[in-house]
Amino acid sequence: MLPHYESIINEKTNERCIRGYKMISKTMEEALNRQVNREFFSEYLYLSMAAYLETISLRGFAKWMRVQAQEERSHAMKIFEYIVARGGKVTLGAIEAPKAKWTSAGKVFEDVYAHEQKVSGMINAIVDLAIKEKDHATFEMLQWFVKEQVEEEEQALEVLNQVRIVGDIIGHLFYIDHYLGKRE
Ligand code: FE
Numbered sequence: 756m757l758p759h760y761e762s763i764i765n766e767k768t769n770e771r772c773i774r775g776y777k778m779i780s781k782t783m784e785e786a787l788n789r790q791v792n793r794e795f796f797s798e799y800l801y802l803s804m805a806a807y808l809e810t811i812s813l814r815g816f817a818k819w820m821r822v823q824a825q826e827e828r829s830h831a832m833k834i835f836e837y838i839v840a841r842g843g844k845v846t847l848g849a850i851e852a853p854k855a856k857w858t859s860a861g862k863v864f865e866d867v868y869a870h871e872q873k874v875s876g877m878i879n880a881i882v883d884l885a886i887k888e889k890d891h892a893t894f895e896m897l898q899w900f901v902k903e904q905v906e907e908e909e910q911a912l913e914v915l916n917q918v919r920i921v922g923d924i925i926g927h928l929f930y931i932d933h934y935l936g937k938r939e
């Protein structure tokens with residue numbers, strides 16, 4: 756039985772949606788799609804940082820960035836799957852080219868920290884929208900991201916502080932590098 760068959764073709768746009776009803780608003784669908792793009796951008800940014808860190812032989816730092824990049828992809832996919840689950844349409848836009856040059860590991864981590872603070876702001880803005888729309892399901896899904904951003908900011912700041920403390924002392928920097936390289 757196909758109870759919502761009539762609703763499958765949108766009469767105004769003639770758009771076919773074989774899954775029937777959309778359970779998120781158009782505004783929310785756009786906001787979530789934008790966040791999918793930003794999470795893929797984060798993956799790209801961290802890969803770009805990994806590439807830079809390889810050029811200065813900080814292979815542990817680069818490993819840490821690769822793992823972080825993988826995580827960002829999983830963030831994108833979490834929202835991707837949620838949009839699908841709610842009968843929405845995932846639309847993938849172009850991914851902006853990330854910055855490619857830094858002058859030190861410290862500068863890289865200043866950017867990581869600033870970037871994660873920006874991402875937290877984006878997540879909070881979608882939470883605000885979910886509250887405004889009384890969209891409890893999206894609100895609940897986003898709570899995972901709210902918690903994740905606390906961890907992201909904390910760990911970025913932790914490494915940034917360590918790098919700031921050791922400054923340009925190469926031996927100490929390699930000690931941190933060895934430790935960061937253990938990230939799975
Ligand atoms: Fe993320």
Ligand code: CA
Nearest residue numbers: 826903906907
């Ligand atoms: Ca994380």
